[in-house]
Amino acid sequence: MTSVGLVTPQAMHFAEPLPLRSGAQLRDYTLAYETYGTLNAARDNAVLVCHALNASHHVAGRHADGAVGWWDNLVGPGKPLDTERFFVIGVNNPGSCFGSTGPTSPNPDAPGQPYGADFPVVTVEDWVDAQARLVERLGIDRLAAVIGGSLGGMQALAWTIRHPARVRHCLAIATAPSLSAQNIAFNEVARRAIVTDPDFHDGHYLQRGAVPKRGLRVARMLGHITYLSDDVMDAKFGRNLRNGEPVYSTQAIDFQIESYLRHQADKFAEYFDANTYLLITRALDYFDPARDAGGSLARAFEPARGNRFLVVSFTTDWRFAPERSREIVKALVDNRIAVSYAEIEAPHGHDAFLLDDARYHALLRATFDRIAAEMAA
Amino acid sequence: MTSVGLVTPQAMHFAEPLPLRSGAQLRDYTLAYETYGTLNAARDNAVLVCHALNASHHVAGRHADGAVGWWDNLVGPGKPLDTERFFVIGVNNPGSCFGSTGPTSPNPDAPGQPYGADFPVVTVEDWVDAQARLVERLGIDRLAAVIGGSLGGMQALAWTIRHPARVRHCLAIATAPSLSAQNIAFNEVARRAIVTDPDFHDGHYLQRGAVPKRGLRVARMLGHITYLSDDVMDAKFGRNLRNGEPVYSTQAIDFQIESYLRHQADKFAEYFDANTYLLITRALDYFDPARDAGGSLARAFEPARGNRFLVVSFTTDWRFAPERSREIVKALVDNRIAVSYAEIEAPHGHDAFLLDDARYHALLRATFDRIAAEMAA
Numbered sequence: 070m071t072s073v074g075l076v077t078p079q080a081m082h083f084a085e086p087l088p089l090r091s092g093a094q095l096r097d098y099t100l101a102y103e104t105y106g107t108l109n110a111a112r113d114n115a116v117l118v119c120h121a122l123n124a125s126h127h128v129a130g131r132h133a134d135g136a137v138g139w140w141d142n143l144v145g146p147g148k149p150l151d152t153e154r155f156f157v158i159g160v161n162n163p164g165s166c167f168g169s170t171g172p173t174s175p176n177p178d179a180p181g182q183p184y185g186a187d188f189p190v191v192t193v194e195d196w197v198d199a200q201a202r203l204v205e206r207l208g209i210d211r212l213a214a215v216i217g218g219s220l221g222g223m224q225a226l227a228w229t230i231r232h233p234a235r236v237r238h239c240l241a242i243a244t245a246p247s248l249s250a251q252n253i254a255f256n257e258v259a260r261r262a263i264v265t266d267p268d269f270h271d272g273h274y275l276q277r278g279a280v281p282k283r284g285l286r287v288a289r290m291l292g293h294i295t296y297l298s299d300d301v302m303d304a305k306f307g308r309n310l311r312n313g314e315p316v317y318s319t320q321a322i323d324f325q326i327e328s329y330l331r332h333q334a335d336k337f338a339e340y341f342d343a344n345t346y347l348l349i350t351r352a353l354d355y356f357d358p359a360r361d362a363g364g365s366l367a368r369a370f371e372p373a374r375g376n377r378f379l380v381v382s383f384t385t386d387w388r389f390a391p392e393r394s395r396e397i398v399k400a401l402v403d404n405r406i407a408v409s410y411a412e413i414e415a416p417h418g419h420d421a422f423l424l425d426d427a428r429y430h431a432l433l434r435a436t437f438d439r440i441a442a443e444m445a446a
Numbered sequence: 447m448t449s450v451g452l453v454t455p456q457a458m459h460f461a462e463p464l465p466l467r468s469g470a471q472l473r474d475y476t477l478a479y480e481t482y483g484t485l486n487a488a489r490d491n492a493v494l495v496c497h498a499l500n501a502s503h504h505v506a507g508r509h510a511d512g513a514v515g516w517w518d519n520l521v522g523p524g525k526p527l528d529t530e531r532f533f534v535i536g537v538n539n540p541g542s543c544f545g546s547t548g549p550t551s552p553n554p555d556a557p558g559q560p561y562g563a564d565f566p567v568v569t570v571e572d573w574v575d576a577q578a579r580l581v582e583r584l585g586i587d588r589l590a591a592v593i594g595g596s597l598g599g600m601q602a603l604a605w606t607i608r609h610p611a612r613v614r615h616c617l618a619i620a621t622a623p624s625l626s627a628q629n630i631a632f633n634e635v636a637r638r639a640i641v642t643d644p645d646f647h648d649g650h651y652l653q654r655g656a657v658p659k660r661g662l663r664v665a666r667m668l669g670h671i672t673y674l675s676d677d678v679m680d681a682k683f684g685r686n687l688r689n690g691e692p693v694y695s696t697q698a699i700d701f702q703i704e705s706y707l708r709h710q711a712d713k714f715a716e717y718f719d720a721n722t723y724l725l726i727t728r729a730l731d732y733f734d735p736a737r738d739a740g741g742s743l744a745r746a747f748e749p750a751r752g753n754r755f756l757v758v759s760f761t762t763d764w765r766f767a768p769e770r771s772r773e774i775v776k777a778l779v780d781n782r783i784a785v786s787y788a789e790i791e792a793p794h795g796h797d798a799f800l801l802d803d804a805r806y807h808a809l810l811r812a813t814f815d816r817i818a819a820e821m822a823a
Contacts, residue, residue, distance in 0.1 A: 091692075186697075190695065247685060248685070249679070250676075250679035250682070253701050253704070254670075254671045257667070257703070257708075258707070260696065260697070261664055261711075262639055272696075272697075283642040286642070290634070294632060297628075299627075302627035303627050307627055308625070308630070317470075318728075319563070320637070320649075320724070324630050326634070327630070327634045330631055347696035347697070354701065355692055357685060387764075
């Protein structure tokens with residue numbers, strides 16, 4: 070198995086406004102994206118990969134600066150999502166901070182200023198609509214599949230509700246049909262840490278030459294805890310002390326886990342935009358297709374009766390626990406929609422969807438093999 | 447069942463220094479405490495109640511300002527811990543902020559200044575030693591029992607390891623023999639939120655007329671999430687919106703759970719000392735009797751062979767899960783120590799230990815009945 074090699078991000082501009090769920094609109098916007106593999110003559114081998122909170126369009130291969138795509142273990146020549154057979158698209162969602170129009174982009178209503186806190190609230194549904202326009206522009210009437218994990222899985226699900234005729238298969242991994250109160254609560258703590266950082270300046274920190282790094286660090290530390298299982302944290306760090314013996318300090322690092330979290334937090338605060346963090350956690354909070362269908366998740370999936378699904382969860386994922394995936398499966402089964410469900414026994418918690426667990430990748434490989442066979446038929 | 451009624455906190459000063467585990471010492475100190483009921487002639491009916499993170503010596507009854515004790519549902523005339531039979535002692539631990547010597551007290555080494563960040567790091571063992579001195583001064587050679595939940599349960603356990611001859615029964619509720627990496631990680635996020643608040647001023651905020659309320663609020667919100675079960679949060683708040691419809695904002699309150707957490711956080715930041723929060727979370731982190739016994743929890747409890755134990759856990763407590771209580775039980779059984787263990791099916795998560803679940807309170811009542819019967823024998 071090799072990598073897709075050096076890749077260069079592309080950008081596509083959309084002059085027509087994007088109407089948003091909130092009632093506002095994005096006046097015009099650019100999407101950063103990457104593609105891997107070749108679109109076949111029938112134009113039926115395209116797979117869209119949707120990203121989660123802090124990822125981007127850079128799914129596979131490496132950039133000139135050496136940065137490797139976030140799902141490079143899955144996507145490439147000979148890999149489970151095989152770029153010798155599929156044309157794979159990664160796209161950065163609007164509101165993000167990796168090249169698509171977002172809070173750090175110029176605000177057309179305030180010349181010379183970035184959007185900052187004035188960037189409109191975007192939802193999973195808005196993202197999917199933006200992605201659908203990109204796919205259309207790429208000359209693809211119907212995707213072979215849409216795939217995503219976590220927040221990306223929510224987008225994959227939303228495709229089958231909003232644009233069911235434009236996609237065949239949906240692969241929804243480590244996701245949920247909505248956030249629980251606890252999930253929302255964790256997001257809210259992260260947001261409060263950012264918003265109450267004096268360097269936040271009501272979201273217009275860029276104009277002040279400031280970055281609310283303290284808040285971003287706290288948000289990232291907290292997020293990180295929810296991505297890992299209790300068990301894997303115990304296995305990796307346990308109660309190990311950095312110096313073998315306690316130093317008895319309230320502020321110095323004593324336990325290895327503290328050192329790890331602070332390091333992750335420092336890295337994150339250097340590159341991630343605070344307004345984007347607020348927007349993306351809100352998109353998570355607001356996703357709730359059942360609510361749109363009078364409280365019935367089964368009714369929400371009625372439009373998806375022509376689609377086929379793979380739903381995957383991981384046993385130690387306590388952020389989006391297997392029972393949340395089973396809610397999705399039940400709603401699909403209630404519609405007599407073809408769904409395969411796998412609950413993978415993996416120790417890594419929510420992060421497992423990014424790792425190359427053998428059973429998990431074998432399952433994805435077999436699924437994409439089947440999708441490819443359908444195309445050839 | 448009635449209340450113990452109006453109670454007045456008392457204070458006892460200790461002129462002899464308290465040697466601390468860190469190697470430092472507390473030069474002299476005052477302990478705030480309360481007692482309920484009457485010490486009998488044999489002086490064998492005393493029960494010590496140990497408090498957790500944000501509680502105090504005010505266990506039962508009410509103060510002149512109306513404040514009700516934190517375990518008033520358990521302690522009082524005719525209640526499970528019956529003050530008609532037992533002499534109950536509540537004591538505020540040094541380092542806390544409710545009357546005992548702590549970071550807001552005058553620093554003897556810096557006349558005119560409070561301790562602030564210079565208050566020494568205190569451990570569960572240090573607290574137990576301080577409590578033992580108070581108990582001695584009250585003329586009690588041996589406690590009938592020591593009881594505590596959460597961090598209070600750790601103190602109850604430590605009594606049987608450090609002062610086993612001075613206590614008969616240990617009731618350790620919703621506790622653990624040490625924090626997991628995940629537990630430490632949550633504490634570390636809370637501490638970072640406090641320490642990086644610009645109003646923290648390296649822990650000497652009082653001299654600056656400041657209070658790091660932003661950090662305290664984040665710490666409290668986070669703590670609150672870990673005290674409640676996912677299920678009870680869903681039952682209480684679910685995805686309920688404050689205005690029935692989403693307002694689509696990254697900063698305004700939209701979900702009820704957000705409103706609840708912000709309210710709790712605001713209340714907490716008004717009364718809790720930030721340095722105390724750091725000290726108490728550190729005491730939690732450092733508690734690890736197995737480490738002191740070469741890594742064996744069973745060996746750690748060897749001194750406790752003359753004690754009797756009740757260990758209680760709650761099924762939905764994910765902060766200190768039942769499996770952590772079972773580690774304690776196993777270590778006791780390995781020593782052939784008499785232990786009763788109950789895993790109470792309760793929906794409320796870690797907070798269950800403070801509530802009056804019928805089965806839980808019946809169990810405590812029966813246990814104290816037995817302890818009282820032993821005294822009479």
